[in-house]
Amino acid sequence: MASVSLESVSKNFGTHTVIQNVDLQIIDGEFVVFVGPSGCGKSTLLRIVAGLISASNGVVRIGGDDVTDVPASQRGVAFVFQSYALYPHMNVARNIGFALETLGMNRAAISEKVRSVARMLKVDHLLERRPRELSGGQRQRVAIGRALVRQPEIFLFDEPLSNLDSDLRMEMRMEIAKLHDDLQTTMIYVTHDQSEAMTLADRIVVLNHGRIEQVGTPKELYHSPDNRFVAGFIGSPRMNFLSVQATSTKVTGPGGLVIDAGTEGQTITEIGIRSEAIQLVKAGDGRMTCVLERIEDLGHEHFAYCRINGDVIWVVRVNVEPPKELIGKEVGLNFRDAAIFAFAADGKRLILNRQAGAIEGAWQ
Numbered sequence: 001m002a003s004v005s006l007e008s009v010s011k012n013f014g015t016h017t018v019i020q021n022v023d024l025q026i027i028d029g030e031f032v033v034f035v036g037p038s039g040c041g042k043s044t045l046l047r048i049v050a051g052l053i054s055a056s057n058g059v060v061r062i063g064g065d066d067v068t069d070v071p072a073s074q075r076g077v078a079f080v081f082q083s084y085a086l087y088p089h090m091n092v093a094r095n096i097g098f099a100l101e102t103l104g105m106n107r108a109a110i111s112e113k114v115r116s117v118a119r120m121l122k123v124d125h126l127l128e129r130r131p132r133e134l135s136g137g138q139r140q141r142v143a144i145g146r147a148l149v150r151q152p153e154i155f156l157f158d159e160p161l162s163n164l165d166s167d168l169r170m171e172m173r174m175e176i177a178k179l180h181d182d183l184q185t186t187m188i189y190v191t192h193d194q195s196e197a198m199t200l201a202d203r204i205v206v207l208n209h210g211r212i213e214q215v216g217t218p219k220e221l222y223h224s225p226d227n228r229f230v231a232g233f234i235g236s237p238r239m240n241f242l243s244v245q246a247t248s249t250k251v252t253g254p255g256g257l258v259i260d261a262g263t264e265g266q267t268i269t270e271i272g273i274r275s276e277a278i279q280l281v282k283a284g285d286g287r288m289t290c291v292l293e294r295i296e297d298l299g300h301e302h303f304a305y306c307r308i309n310g311d312v313i314w315v316v317r318v319n320v321e322p323p324k325e326l327i328g329k330e331v332g333l334n335f336r337d338a339a340i341f342a343f344a345a346d347g348k349r350l351i352l353n354r355q356a357g358a359i360e361g362a363w364q
């Protein structure tokens with residue numbers, strides 16, 4: 001096991017800056033997930049940790065040692081790629097054991113090690129097969145086995161599940177989580193899928209345009225996002241946003257929204273509310289009025305799509321399906337002040353100061 005530390009790490013490809021001044025401390029045995037939109041630099045940062053790409057500036061430490069100029073093969077890391085990268089001409093057993101062959105380990109020891117790893121990953125019945133004779137999920141297990149057999153100090157995963165269908169993704173996600181529970185090895189995992197990040201990570205690093213927007217536990221990011229980007233990226237369905245006008249004591253917006261609260265310092269320009277924090281009520285009963293455009297039935301829950309104003313549509317999660325006759329009609333929306341996230345024009349999250357005596361969500 002080993003800690004990883006990135007100190008002021010930047011990366012340029014020509015004149016294009018892809019990673020900007022990243023500082024990050026990952027502790028021994030932690031499961032850290034890099035998440036962010038396509039092209040934000042997740043894979044580049046992971047490859048800098050691996051030593052597959054060198055940083056343009058800054059220092060990379062593994063277990064406290066400066067490894068900035070140490071080649072990948074000597075960093076004690078194992079990499080699992082989205083594309084599996086198996087050797088097509090070798091069977092599963094040789095694919096898993098190949099790294100040990102190159103280390104000069106004897107055949108009996110390799111065979112024993114391969115069998116134990118293959119058993120752990122439930123591919124011990126496939127040892128004689130070639131990669132082309134395996135399903136996507138089996139190939140990814142073999143790729144993980146190949147990393148595992150080397151007993152690395154750090155596992156690096158680059159979108160390992162994105163080629164798999166959703167059932168298999170869920171199954172493999174659980175197995176990777178179990179692997180981490182069993183091994184307690186430091187793991188860094190790249191995904192663009194925020195739900196994968198939420199379910200796997202001890203801590204999530206949210207990246208955007210090569211910068212860290214926020215680092216925190218899944219709960220911290222969900223309940224206390226630092227800014228609009230994190231608020232909008234973490235959570236499914238995405239947080240509902242609305243542009244508002246604000247003074248230091250009052251916020252008003254479309255649909256008749258009035259919030260008796262303000263902020264000190266920066267002015268609120270936008271608010272956000274998560275879909276599960278809103279109640280659908282009769283028109284006139286709520287704090288806001290909107291038009292119910294559509295209801296999506298997912299079996300165990302329903303999403304109501306409510307047009308607030310122009311192009312602004314909020315998603316409201318409801319447990320009981322609203323009557324179909326309401327579609328196209330006005331309905332009300334209710335929510336507590338405590339459920340409101342407020343943002344400044346630069347995207348920074350602001351904390352609402354409710355006025356003394358203001359009644360919060362009297363209907364709740």
Ligand SMILES: Nc1ncnc2c1ncn2[C@@H]1O[C@H](COP(=O)(O)OP(=O)(O)OP(=O)(O)O)[C@@H](O)[C@H]1O
Pocket residue numbers: 013016018036037038039040041042043044045192
């Ligand atoms: N070898 C390279 N040469 C030039 N530009 C590169 C190179 N590798 C990556 N980039 C650019 O760096 C940026 C970050 O790429 P990176 O692959 O790290 O993003 P990502 O967040 O992993 O994206 P995705 O989720 O789509 O895989 C992109 O704009 C990409 O085009």
